[in-house]
Amino acid sequence: MAAEVVVPVRPSTGHTVGTLRASLLVLEQAWAWYRRNWKATVFSSVGLPVLYLLAMGLGFGSQVRAGAVPGGLTYLAYLAPALLPAGAVQTAAGECTYPILSGFEWSKIFHGITATPVTPGQVVLGQLWWLLSRLLVSGAAYLVVATAVGAVTGPGILLSLVFGVLTGMAFGALLIAFAASVRSTSGNAFTAIFRFVVVPMSLFAGTFFPISQLPAWVRPVAWLTPMWHGTELARGAEFGPLPWGITLVHIAYLVALLVTGMLLARWRFRVRLTR
Amino acid sequence: MAQHVIATSPAAALPPRTGLLLRVVPPGLYVGRARTLVRRAMLTNRRSWLPVVSGLVEPFFYLLALGVGFGKLVNDVTGPGGTPISYTAFVAPALLASSAMNGAVFDATFNIFHKLKYVKLYDSILATPLGPVDIAIGEISWALLRGGLYSAAFLGVMAVLGLISTPWALLAFPAALLISLAFAAVGMAATTFMRSWQDFDLVNLAVLPMFFFSTTFYPLSVYPRWLQIVVECLPLYEGVAMMRSLTIGGVDFGLLGHVAYFAVMVVGGGVVAGRRLRVLLLK
Numbered sequence: 001m002a003a004e005v006v007v008p009v010r011p012s013t014g015h016t017v018g019t020l021r022a023s024l025l026v027l028e029q030a031w032a033w034y035r036r037n038w039k040a041t042v043f044s045s046v047g048l049p050v051l052y053l054l055a056m057g058l059g060f061g062s063q064v065r066a067g068a069v070p071g072g073l074t075y076l077a078y079l080a081p082a083l084l085p086a087g088a089v090q091t092a093a094g095e096c097t098y099p100i101l102s103g104f105e106w107s108k109i110f111h112g113i114t115a116t117p118v119t120p121g122q123v124v125l126g127q128l129w130w131l132l133s134r135l136l137v138s139g140a141a142y143l144v145v146a147t148a149v150g151a152v153t154g155p156g157i158l159l160s161l162v163f164g165v166l167t168g169m170a171f172g173a174l175l176i177a178f179a180a181s182v183r184s185t186s187g188n189a190f191t192a193i194f195r196f197v198v199v200p201m202s203l204f205a206g207t208f209f210p211i212s213q214l215p216a217w218v219r220p221v222a223w224l225t226p227m228w229h230g231t232e233l234a235r236g237a238e239f240g241p242l243p244w245g246i247t248l249v250h251i252a253y254l255v256a257l258l259v260t261g262m263l264l265a266r267w268r269f270r271v272r273l274t275r
Numbered sequence: 276m277a278q279h280v281i282a283t284s285p286a287a288a289l290p291p292r293t294g295l296l297l298r299v300v301p302p303g304l305y306v307g308r309a310r311t312l313v314r315r316a317m318l319t320n321r322r323s324w325l326p327v328v329s330g331l332v333e334p335f336f337y338l339l340a341l342g343v344g345f346g347k348l349v350n351d352v353t354g355p356g357g358t359p360i361s362y363t364a365f366v367a368p369a370l371l372a373s374s375a376m377n378g379a380v381f382d383a384t385f386n387i388f389h390k391l392k393y394v395k396l397y398d399s400i401l402a403t404p405l406g407p408v409d410i411a412i413g414e415i416s417w418a419l420l421r422g423g424l425y426s427a428a429f430l431g432v433m434a435v436l437g438l439i440s441t442p443w444a445l446l447a448f449p450a451a452l453l454i455s456l457a458f459a460a461v462g463m464a465a466t467t468f469m470r471s472w473q474d475f476d477l478v479n480l481a482v483l484p485m486f487f488f489s490t491t492f493y494p495l496s497v498y499p500r501w502l503q504i505v506v507e508c509l510p511l512y513e514g515v516a517m518m519r520s521l522t523i524g525g526v527d528f529g530l531l532g533h534v535a536y537f538a539v540m541v542v543g544g545g546v547v548a549g550r551r552l553r554v555l556l557l558k
Contacts, residue, residue, distance in 0.1 A: 037473060039473060039476070040472065040473040040475070040476045041476070042476070043476050043479055043480050044476065044479060047480070048483065051483060051484060051487055052487075054487075055487030055488060055492065056487075056492070059487070059488070059492060059493045059497055060345070060349075060492045060493050062493060062497050063349045063350070063352075063362075063492075063493050063494075063497075064348045064349055065348065065349060065350055068347070068348040068349070069348065075348070186323055188323050188325050188326055191325070191326045191329065192325060192326075192329060195329045195330075195332060195333055196329070196332070199333060199336055200336050203336055203337065203339075203340040203344070204336075204340060204343075204344070208340070208344060208345065209343075209344035209345060209347065209348060213343055213344055213347055214343060214344075215343075
């Protein structure tokens with residue numbers, strides 16, 4: 001005979017939670033899953049930027065001509081802050097593609113959540129909280145390693161971390177909107193995003209070499225990427241100078257992308273979950 | 276009205292067991308029909324050609340980044356015989372070897388695992404006359420066809436950009452296939468031990484550091500002596516060294532050592548994969 005399970009039933013309070021609390025409940029759901037599955041992401045979110053730092057910063061850096069990098073820096077030091085936005089974009093690419101599609105198509109957890117008083121917009125907000133916590137933790141872990149190998153030249157890199165997280169959030173919000181629009185479960189759309197957006201952006205948007213090395217007609221494309229703005233900010237924060245005017249432009253651009261992504265994502269979530 | 280013709284193939288219609296493999300492998304494991312699996316792969320990929328074709332583009336982004344970016348930061352590299360070669364010519368063969376490895380590992384782990392655990396493709400195939408050895412040969416052939424396409428395209432671009440300086444480069448194509456085959460065999464063997472997607476982070480953990488540290492972007496002399504020995508044992512290092520000697524010169528008998536290394540991987544991986552697939556699928 002099956003044991004009887006007693007589920008305490010609380011009487012309905014008759015009112016729903018506010019937006020902030022609802023989105024934090026969504027965050028709690030993400031954490032409840034992650035607590036059991038975190039091991040699978042340790043390497044890709046913390047190990048990978050460290051690997052780039054060691055292989056490219058130390059290994060490739062040993063081959064770099066003296067004076068080839070602006071500011072008379074060693075290549076390792078030059079690379080260290082730029083890997084913060086680059087790593088954040090990588091993490092965002094992982095967190096905001098398949099997991100989002102899964103919420104609609106495989107685990108269908110978004111349908112479950114929105115069957116409660118939580119709205120689609122609040123689910124988006126909760127996903128962004130989750131992305132924010134992932135970016136902060138992996139960025140901080142990277143900083144510890146970067147400091148240990150002597151790649152950090154000053155405390156300004158803490159500000160670089162903030163800019164790196166902002167870059168990842170801006171790109172991630174746009175990706176969430178995109179992933180919420182993907183209907184096919186084949187994953188081809190994401191393969192295209194990785195190959196035609198993430199990889200070229202990682203290679204050409206200023207992380208590994210200044211974009212002044214690119215032909216003049218390609219540079220405007222780099223200016224459009226969140227990665228380039230993030231890289232400029234992250235390097236400026238550590239090495240200076242960070243003049244007010246241009247800094248505000250970079251920040252404003254990233255914030256604009258973030259807000260656009262949030263609005264688009266809320267719209268796409270509403271369309272997919274309420275119709 | 277269209278009529279469906281269902282081809283029935285009774286055991287009597289199977290080809291007679293004449294080939295060596297057919298006589299050596301126990302009956303039921305292999306019926307010499309691996310090509311039907313390749314045909315199936317082509318059919319299923321007809322609608323999703325984008326990932327297959329876009330895989331061609333990725334290495335060119337890397338070559339471009341090398342020429343425009345990384346190459347400008349470093350001096351020329353000393354090639355075989357002391358002649359200076361451009362940094363791009365130094366890295367390109369390493370990228371060729373790495374992309375052969377990446378494609379094969381990705382195919383043999385993620386794709387096969389998906390078919391093994393979720394689509395349960397092989398269970399349905401085994402309900403037909405085909406056996407596990409047909410499956411293994413069929414899957415590996417498809418992976419090699421894809422990998423071969425990428426390698427040929429990459430070599431073509433290297434030739435156009437003037438990154439090849441010896442006729443030995445003609446052998447770089449079969450060499451790329453050998454690298455793919457070796458990594459596919461070992462990858463497939465590893466896949467049969469995987470329990471869930473969580474285990475796949477281990478694949479990345481093996482492949483990515485190998486990609487970065489197998490002298491892809493800088494010469495072996497960067498490392499201290501003890502680390503050099505470790506690196507020299509890595510399979511990708513073998514592949515990179517082989518490709519470099521074939522495209523920029525310096526071919527000697529060491530080449531046979533690389534070939535032997537990969538032959539061991541092919542045989543070892545193949546035997547383990549075959550055994551494990553039998554256990555997983557037939558028991």
